[in-house]
Amino acid sequence: MSDDQRRTELSRFLRARRQRLSPEEAGLPHAERTRRRTKGLRREEVAALAGISLPWYTMLEQGKEINVSDQVLDSLARALRLNADERMHLMYLANPRPIELRAKPSDDRPAVPPSLTYLLDQMPLVPAYISDEKLNVLAWNPLASAVFGSFESANRRERNMLWRLFMMPSSRSLFVDWELVAGSLLGHFRAMYTMHIEDVCYRSFIDELKEGSPEFAVWWDNYEVACISQNRREIAHPRVGKLNLETKLLRVEDSRDRYLNVFIPDPNDGSAARLAKLAEETPVTITT
Known part of the structure; x- marks a missing residue:
């Protein structure tokens, strides 16, 4: 990430977080609320809550080139009521660590190594797929396609889980709590x-x-951040009925930002039995 891009993104993040926080939520219950031109907190209120000067905070929010200590960022995170994922995001943008310089595997490696497709083949009773940092589905087992909709016939865009949720009505209607799932994936994608x-x-x-x-345009501007996506999926499947699935997202070591997504059925509400029934009706060919 270039310094200019990083500072621009930091500016957007700070402004979005300041504007979403009310004086009451920030611990300013007696703040004057009439004739407020700014949605959420004013810059001077954030600066006061964080114990930093207004000119300094203004320069930071405007994307100016300034040095920031971890102590100051911690104070700012507390003032803006950031959660753990948002605090990590702030730290990365304001004071990037050497993680940016970590070695990348050679580009001549396969997108999904044979060992991972073999692993998918060994999980016939749970939906599972391999995704990348953009939420593109790169490889999947048959049950994943049976649960979430065909990946085999999908084009490149339609194999992206975020695209499916916002652009494909058939995928959107699959999830009982669509907003929760979409928000979770969008936050992970943003990170x-x-x-x-x-x-x-x-x-x-x-x-x-x-x-x-x-x-999507409105949600993107709201700037939600989450570094992982592990919300439960409650699915209204057209063939077998309700499926409650626990999400497990595992990063694949020594890979180019590849993730193993596994969806484990609830053993107590019949989801496991319904998923097993779906697996019996599904061919067993792994596809990439």
Whole structure:
């Protein structure tokens, strides 16, 4: 990520977090509430809560080039009531660590190594797939396709889980609590985007989603951040009925930001039996 890109993203993040926080939520119950032109907190209120000067905070929010200590960032995170994921995001943007310089595997490696496709083949009773940092599904087992909708016949965009949720009505209607699932995936995607902001493929993908989904455009500007996505999935499956699935997201070591997504059925409400029935009806060919 270039310094200019990082500072621009930091500016957007701080402004979004300041504007979403009310004086009452920030611990300012007696703040004057009439004739407020600013949604949420004013800059001077954030600066006072964090114990820093207004000119310094203003420069930070405007994306100016300034040095920031971890102590000051901690104070700012507390003032803005950031959760753990948001605090990590702030630290990364304001004071990036050497993680950016970590070695990347050679580009001549396969997108999904045979060992991972073999692993998928050994999980016939749970939906599982391999995704990348953009939420593209790279390989999947038959049950994943049977549960979430066909990946085999999908084009490149339609194999992206975020695209499916915002752009494909058939996928959207699958999830009982669509907003929770979509928000979780969007927060994870945002965190990954920040770490790969120099990748132009992200920008074109985001622009396509904003153009095709006004809902996505609004949510993107709200700037939600989550570093992992492990919310439960409650699915209204058209063939076997309700499936309650616990999400497990595991990063694959020594890979180019590859993740193993496994969905484990609730053993107590019949989901496991219904999923097993679906597995019996599904061919057993692994696809990448």
